[in-house]
Amino acid sequence: MKRRLRPRERLAIKARKKYTAAEKRMEQLLNEHPSLKFRDKFHREWILSSKWRLDFLLWETRIGIEVDGPYHSRPEQIIKDKKKTEECSKYGIILLRFSNEDVLCNGQAVMEKIIKEHDEVMRKVAIERVKHRLKGRNGSRRLK
Numbered sequence: 001m002k003r004r005l006r007p008r009e010r011l012a013i014k015a016r017k018k019y020t021a022a023e024k025r026m027e028q029l030l031n032e033h034p035s036l037k038f039r040d041k042f043h044r045e046w047i048l049s050s051k052w053r054l055d056f057l058l059w060e061t062r063i064g065i066e067v068d069g070p071y072h073s074r075p076e077q078i079i080k081d082k083k084k085t086e087e088c089s090k091y092g093i094i095l096l097r098f099s100n101e102d103v104l105c106n107g108q109a110v111m112e113k114i115i116k117e118h119d120e121v122m123r124k125v126a127i128e129r130v131k132h133r134l135k136g137r138n139g140s141r142r143l144k
Contacts, residue, residue, distance in 0.1 A: 022067045022100035052084050061121040064095040
């Protein structure tokens with residue numbers, strides 16, 4: 001028997017089929033970056049805790065990307081966006097927000113910010129792995 005979809009899941013499925021120009025450009029930027037760091041390493045319209053939907057999630061580094069249209073400057077939407085950011089934080093997701101204009105006109109600058117955050121997360125992960133290995137070899141000795 002097929003599982004019944006929740007309303008957010010149905011909306012996400014529809015949204016995956018309907019791109020804004022800025023979302024389409026962001027997907028293109030992620031897929032076609034010369035380093036290929038992000039190709040096939042992200043989800044579009046990812047559902048978070050059955051309540052929120054992220055435009056993109058880089059699953060390897062837990063970085064969420066939101067491409068915000070003009071309605072995100074309305075007071076009620078600002079409040080919702082703040083709640084979404086807080087919820088992402090609870091799940092260890094770093095949420096980056098970019099305006100449609102930034103994505104469409106300044107794609108390189110947007111990618112530089114994403115790469116900077118990605119590299120910082122990967123650096124922290126590498127440090128934690130080294131700490132874990134050293135701790136495993138040397139009992140409870142800590143790396144400072």
